[in-house]
Amino acid sequence: MQNERLKIFQQQNLENGRFDVTFEIQGKQLHAHKFIITSVSEPMDSWLSDRWTTKDSGVKIENYSYDDFCEFLTFLYCSECKLTEENIVKMTDMAEFYGVQCLKEFCDEFLHDMKKSVETIEELFDFAQKYSLPKLEDSIKSFFWEHYEIVCKSDAFIDFNKPFVAFLLTVDISLYKKETLFEGVS
Numbered sequence: 001m002q003n004e005r006l007k008i009f010q011q012q013n014l015e016n017g018r019f020d021v022t023f024e025i026q027g028k029q030l031h032a033h034k035f036i037i038t039s040v041s042e043p044m045d046s047w048l049s050d051r052w053t054t055k056d057s058g059v060k061i062e063n064y065s066y067d068d069f070c071e072f073l074t075f076l077y078c079s080e081c082k083l084t085e086e087n088i089v090k091m092t093d094m095a096e097f098y099g100v101q102c103l104k105e106f107c108d109e110f111l112h113d114m115k116k117s118v119e120t121i122e123e124l125f126d127f128a129q130k131y132s133l134p135k136l137e138d139s140i141k142s143f144f145w146e147h148y149e150i151v152c153k154s155d156a157f158i159d160f161n162k163p164f165v166a167f168l169l170t171v172d173i174s175l176y177k178k179e180t181l182f183e184g185v186s
Contacts, residue, residue, distance in 0.1 A: 068090045072098070085114065089127070091103070092104065092107040108133040122164045
């Protein structure tokens, strides 16, 4: 049944789709079913109520691209969507903004598995803190644990902000590894 609903959404056929909401994004229209959207998103339920929208008028989406919003709606229809390194920030932001916890968890899992580097871990940490992404935080700790010598001896390490270094220090490391850490600071 879920696949049939998704197929109807993807076809965007106004005659057969019986859509009852239209989103306007970047000059394009995207048709959907209020029930699918409002049943998983309390903010959308409020926003699409008669109080905030008028019948037959499109709902303007200005902060997200057509493709990203289409992926967001696809997730609402079938609990899956295409996450990429290019859209993960916007998808996580939409999950937070529209209160879709299961999408946020899906994004957190993707970020957990995403490749990390010394140059990106602090930025990823800030992102994890902003959106409360525990799996991403765990993967940053694991990355640090597995690459502590490289991290501590890198030029980037000395520039890390204090909250990030404090976060890294919550990793349980042996005395030898703490010595390596402090050598990186000096």
